[in-house]
Amino acid sequence: MALDSKVPEGPIKDKWTNYKNHIDLVNPANKRNIDIIVVGTGLAGGSAAATLAELGYNVKAFAYQDSPRRAHSIAAQGGINAAKNYQGDGDSTYRLFYDTVKGGDYRSREANVYRLAEVSANIIDQCVAQGVPFARDYGGLLDNRSFGGVLVSRTFYAKGQTGQQLLLGAYSAMNRQIARGKIEMFNRHEMLDVVKVDGKARGIIARDLITGEIERHSAHAVVIATGGYGNVYFLSTNAMGSNATAAWKIHKKGAYFANPCYTQIHPTCIPRSGDYQSKLTLMSESLRNDGRIWVPKNMDDVLAIREGRKKPTDLSEEERDYYLERRYPAFGNLVPRDVASRAAKERCDAGYGVNATGEAVYLDFASAIDRYGREQAKIQNISNPSNEKVYELGKAIVEAKYGNLFQMYEKIVDENPYETPMMIYPATHYTMGGVWVDYNLMTTVPGLYCIGEANFSDHGANRLGASALMQGLADGYFVLPYTIGDYLSDDIRTGKIPTDTKEFDEVEKEVKDRIDFFVNNKGTKSVDYFHKKLGKVMWDKVGMARNEKGLKEAMVEIKAIREEFWKEVKVPGSANEMNTELEKAGRVADFLELGELFAKDALVREESCGGHFREESVELDGEQKGEAKRNDKDFAFVSAWEYKGEPADAVLHKEELEFKDIELKQRSYK
Amino acid sequence: MDLTLKIWRQKDSNAKGQMVDYKVTDISEHMSFLEMMDVLNEQLVNTGEEPVAFDHDCREGICGMCSMYINGEAHGPDRGITTCQLHMRMFKDGDTITIEPFRAAAFPVIKDLIVDRMAFERIQQAGGYISVNTSGNTQDANAIPISKHAADEAMDAATCIGCGACVATCKNSSAMLFVGAKVSQYALLPQGQVEAADRVKNMVAQMDLEGFGNCTNTGACEVECPKGISLDNIARMNRELMKANI
Ligand SMILES: Cc1cc2nc3c(=O)[nH]c(=O)nc-3n(C[C@H](O)[C@H](O)[C@H](O)COP(=O)(O)OP(=O)(O)OC[C@H]3O[C@@H](n4cnc5c(N)ncnc54)[C@H](O)[C@@H]3O)c2cc1C
Ligand code: SF4
Ligand code: FES
Numbered sequence: 001m002a003l004d005s006k007v008p009e010g011p012i013k014d015k016w017t018n019y020k021n022h023i024d025l026v027n028p029a030n031k032r033n034i035d036i037i038v039v040g041t042g043l044a045g046g047s048a049a050a051t052l053a054e055l056g057y058n059v060k061a062f063a064y065q066d067s068p069r070r071a072h073s074i075a076a077q078g079g080i081n082a083a084k085n086y087q088g089d090g091d092s093t094y095r096l097f098y099d100t101v102k103g104g105d106y107r108s109r110e111a112n113v114y115r116l117a118e119v120s121a122n123i124i125d126q127c128v129a130q131g132v133p134f135a136r137d138y139g140g141l142l143d144n145r146s147f148g149g150v151l152v153s154r155t156f157y158a159k160g161q162t163g164q165q166l167l168l169g170a171y172s173a174m175n176r177q178i179a180r181g182k183i184e185m186f187n188r189h190e191m192l193d194v195v196k197v198d199g200k201a202r203g204i205i206a207r208d209l210i211t212g213e214i215e216r217h218s219a220h221a222v223v224i225a226t227g228g229y230g231n232v233y234f235l236s237t238n239a240m241g242s243n244a245t246a247a248w249k250i251h252k253k254g255a256y257f258a259n260p261c262y263t264q265i266h267p268t269c270i271p272r273s274g275d276y277q278s279k280l281t282l283m284s285e286s287l288r289n290d291g292r293i294w295v296p297k298n299m300d301d302v303l304a305i306r307e308g309r310k311k312p313t314d315l316s317e318e319e320r321d322y323y324l325e326r327r328y329p330a331f332g333n334l335v336p337r338d339v340a341s342r343a344a345k346e347r348c349d350a351g352y353g354v355n356a357t358g359e360a361v362y363l364d365f366a367s368a369i370d371r372y373g374r375e376q377a378k379i380q381n382i383s384n385p386s387n388e389k390v391y392e393l394g395k396a397i398v399e400a401k402y403g404n405l406f407q408m409y410e411k412i413v414d415e416n417p418y419e420t421p422m423m424i425y426p427a428t429h430y431t432m433g434g435v436w437v438d439y440n441l442m443t444t445v446p447g448l449y450c451i452g453e454a455n456f457s458d459h460g461a462n463r464l465g466a467s468a469l470m471q472g473l474a475d476g477y478f479v480l481p482y483t484i485g486d487y488l489s490d491d492i493r494t495g496k497i498p499t500d501t502k503e504f505d506e507v508e509k510e511v512k513d514r515i516d517f518f519v520n521n522k523g524t525k526s527v528d529y530f531h532k533k534l535g536k537v538m539w540d541k542v543g544m545a546r547n548e549k550g551l552k553e554a555m556v557e558i559k560a561i562r563e564e565f566w567k568e569v570k571v572p573g574s575a576n577e578m579n580t581e582l583e584k585a586g587r588v589a590d591f592l593e594l595g596e597l598f599a600k601d602a603l604v605r606e607e608s609c610g611g612h613f614r615e616e617s618v619e620l621d622g623e624q625k626g627e628a629k630r631n632d633k634d635f636a637f638v639s640a641w642e643y644k645g646e647p648a649d650a651v652l653h654k655e656e657l658e659f660k661d662i663e664l665k666q667r668s669y670k
Numbered sequence: 671m672d673l674t675l676k677i678w679r680q681k682d683s684n685a686k687g688q689m690v691d692y693k694v695t696d697i698s699e700h701m702s703f704l705e706m707m708d709v710l711n712e713q714l715v716n717t718g719e720e721p722v723a724f725d726h727d728c729r730e731g732i733c734g735m736c737s738m739y740i741n742g743e744a745h746g747p748d749r750g751i752t753t754c755q756l757h758m759r760m761f762k763d764g765d766t767i768t769i770e771p772f773r774a775a776a777f778p779v780i781k782d783l784i785v786d787r788m789a790f791e792r793i794q795q796a797g798g799y800i801s802v803n804t805s806g807n808t809q810d811a812n813a814i815p816i817s818k819h820a821a822d823e824a825m826d827a828a829t830c831i832g833c834g835a836c837v838a839t840c841k842n843s844s845a846m847l848f849v850g851a852k853v854s855q856y857a858l859l860p861q862g863q864v865e866a867a868d869r870v871k872n873m874v875a876q877m878d879l880e881g882f883g884n885c886t887n888t889g890a891c892e893v894e895c896p897k898g899i900s901l902d903n904i905a906r907m908n909r910e911l912m913k914a915n916i
Contacts, residue, residue, distance in 0.1 A: 054803060054804045055805075065727060065733070065735060066735070066787060067787070067790070069734070070727060070733040070734060070735050070832075072728065072733075075730060075732050075733065126806060127811075128811035129800070129814075130799070130802055130861070131800045131824075133821050133824040133855065134811075134821070135825075136815075136816055136818045136821040138818050140817050141812050141815060142811055142812055158828075159825060161825075164732060165825070165828060168828065171794075172794070172798060172799035172800065173804050175791075175794045175795045175798055175799050176799045179795045179797075210780055239733065240727055240728075240729060273700050274698060274700060274701075276698060276701055276705050276708070276709065278705050278729060281729075281730050282730075407750075408730065408731065412755075477804055477806060478806050572714075572718060572719060572721065573720045580721065581715060581720075
């Protein structure tokens with residue numbers, strides 16, 4: 001099948017408007033006769049469910065947690081971008097579009113990104129109307145801050161809990177529709193497969209996680225909004241339940257999977273401390289607005305710090321290597337995530353890591369506290385303030401901005417970050433790859449849509465900060481509700497989709513057989529044992545830096561782990577009850593297939609780009625010497641994989657990317 | 671550290687539960703409490719026993735899912751945190767730790783340490799929202815100026831994570847801190863004014879219907895709340911209710 005992105009004709013700035021003017025609409029009376037399933041109620045699914053219900057469709061929404069409000073979106077800290085230009089610093093739709101395409105290393109679809117930038121301003125209006133308490137300045141207007149990879153202040157935030165507040169906004173909109181009976185909410189339900197009738201998505205098979213019952217649900221269209229697959233690494237900043245199951249199952253039923261090897265490694269996470277660790281914790285990137293990143297210049301100091309003979313605060317300015325400011329003077333500590341992550345790894349690989357494992361660099365707030373303190377003293381008319389006073393005033397400002405993050409750090413590490421610099425290290429955070437979708441957000445299966453982090457379309461090879469929340473809400477509030485109407489306009493006479501058909505029988509049987517296998521298998525090893533083993537191969541060989549040899553080994557090793565898993569996995573308990581081990585087993589089984597495709601995709605992509613660094617592809621000279629080398633001539637495409645049985649047999653389809661409005665050029669942050 | 675754990679085991683909502691003793695060894699003080707539970711569960715799986723079911727997801731104190739009652743306190747010793755943020759450095763080698771589900775009539779046990787907090791959902795569905803259309807035709811956000819003070823206060827109320835510790839720790843199983851926080855967030859914002867009276871009446875009515883107890887101003891909820899939601903919110907809710915009833 002040839003990939004058709006369905007990008008509308010015409011100049012980029014008119015595409016979305018023209019598109020909306022020409023699609024088929026479903027009249028309100030007919031919407032009542034149409035059912036839509038939304039799987040996942042994070043920012044993407046929650047906003048989509050609420051809006052579709054508002055429009056008049058009957059929505060059935062699913063989430064594995066006990067409430068939509070607990071979806072992983074809740075954890076997003078830093079903020080959400082929008083081209084409002086409230087700060088008058090020159091922001092515009094075009095500039096947001098440009099930054100996003102450039103930040104994504106020219107591997108996203110231009111038309112989608114432009115649309116995202118275009119609707120971004122609406123998102124803020126919508127959320128404020130819903131009562132999302134964004135930060136305000138003293139004049140009562142919305143406040144902004146800036147994020148990595150951009151030169152304007154366009155990030156809206158609610159303390160360090162922006163994701164939480166945006167999700168609660170979408171959740172409240174859902175609650176309104178649940179109360180009206182327009183959304184039927186299925187909490188603690190997990191989608192285990194999709195059902196197709198005559199080639200179209202017409203329903204899902206789900207498991208009630210409390211009773212273990214397997215249920216059939218039908219609809220005229222199915223929307224997948226199940227988030228990212230970062231947990232393929234075992235350790236990541238994702239929630240423990242974040243998984244690839246829904247995305248992987250639809251892949252096996254015909255939806256192409258795009259760019260699986262694009263994951264984002266986030267530069268500012270709390271470093272790993274031991275083998276028992278279950279997850280990594282992110283420290284919002286907004287900290288880089290005020291924190292300066294450094295390691296000691298001299299190896300002697302590194303050793304002294306590791307052995308506890310010196311404290312970081314003992315080192316003078318001259319003894320510190322502020323390596324981001326040194327290498328990238330224009331952006332300094334605010335370079336994009338991939339650049340910051342790689343630079344940290346480079347310093348640690350060179351032996352300058354400051355903690356016991358050698359995998360940590362400092363994020364230092366001392367100069368910010370000093371700078372704010374002096375500014376405050378001026379504002380408050382305190383002449384000749386003492387150093388203590390400056391510190392006190394400055395600390396109060398830093399606390400107001402990042403207090404909850406500092407508190408979180410202290411709880412985990414048991415050190416006070418106001419007094420000693422934080423330690424940070426990169427960790428897997430976000431997946432830019434995902435289910436392939438066209439401009440309508442429809443997958444290669446008719447009637448099957450995919451939105452939010454679960455799809456691939458908007459971020460290219462690297463996601464800039466504060467743009468995932470923007471994409472999730474853009475998809476859910478403003479894009480999908482239109483595009484899905486175009487498809488559903490053919491379904492107004494279809495009537496209810498029955499579930500007592502052979503198509504539902506078959507898929508239900510597949511699902512049940514698999515569950516029966518797990519609870520009856522007489523294995524000897526826990527699910528986590530396999531997950532950790534997979535994670536180690538992924539991080540070592542398919543992580544931030546990759547090479548051909550390692551990737552080939554990884555494919556063989558992952559396959560071997562998968563085979564052992566199916567022989568040796570042990571799942572206590574039964575199928576007809578709440579069984580958390582069984583839930584994990586199904587998810588890890590899918591990660592074990594996805595992981596191999598991930599490595600295969602990375603193997604094909606013989607260029608460094610975005611978050612991933614192909615060791616064979618480095619700039620050898622010139623101003624960019626030592627930086628990652630992208631290869632536009634051969635790799636300006638989206639890789640979309642078609643399932644053919646074993647992940648190693650997947651077939652590659654290429655969607656060539658066209659850049660008509662932005663010139664493809666080397667990304668420079670110097 | 672070596673520890674003895676006394677854990678509530680209950681097969682499902684109909685079964686009778688009981689405390690069961692377990693031993694865990696070699697626990698590092700840097701582990702979180704849930705990582706310690708992972709160690710126990712790995713041990714149980716390896717011996718073919720069913721692991722202890724407990725709710726958790728984000729493991730960074732924000733989703734509100736984890737909900738253990740540890741040594742007689744919601745989310746355990748240490749203030750201002752959820753169970754996933756509790757660290758083993760709060761315990762000593764040789765300690766015996768008692769672990770129970772959140773107990774309240776309105777939070778029935780589903781299994782082991784997992785309880786059903788759907789009552790909170792229904793309270794929010796009764797009016798915890800602003801009835802704005804999600805069509806994208808809203809006015810420009812800066813056309814609704816909000817004083818920094820009001821926005822900050824609304825934000826403080828809105829940080830409630832819906833964990834239910836306030837209910838679990840209250841001798842009356844009152845949900846007023848939670849409901850107060852929700853009511854306050856909207857009461858403090860101009861957008862929430864139009865429906866304020868109906869909202870508070872409906873939410874409080876639903877709260878009563880769910881079987882939560884009444885507030886007797888003991889203040890235990892505020893002490894145990896991981897997000898520092900203050901009792902002022904209960905007072906504000908009461909004022910709003912009075913206003914609505916006049
Ligand atoms: C710690 C952290 C901080 C972040 N900070 C920022 C930030 O500051 N700015 C920014 O823009 N982005 C940030 N991000 C990224 C952003 O939060 C996510 O990309 C985004 O929230 C994903 O939203 P989503 O709706 O696609 O998925 P999610 O919020 O992950 O929702 C997934 C939903 O799917 C459900 N689900 C999953 N599988 C199934 C299944 N099989 N059956 C039924 N239901 C299922 C879940 O229950 C859930 O409801 C951050 C991410 C993390 C991890
Ligand atoms: S008020 Fe506090 S304790 Fe109660 S649900 Fe909210 S966050 Fe939890
Ligand atoms: S697991 Fe999310 S708050 Fe504890």
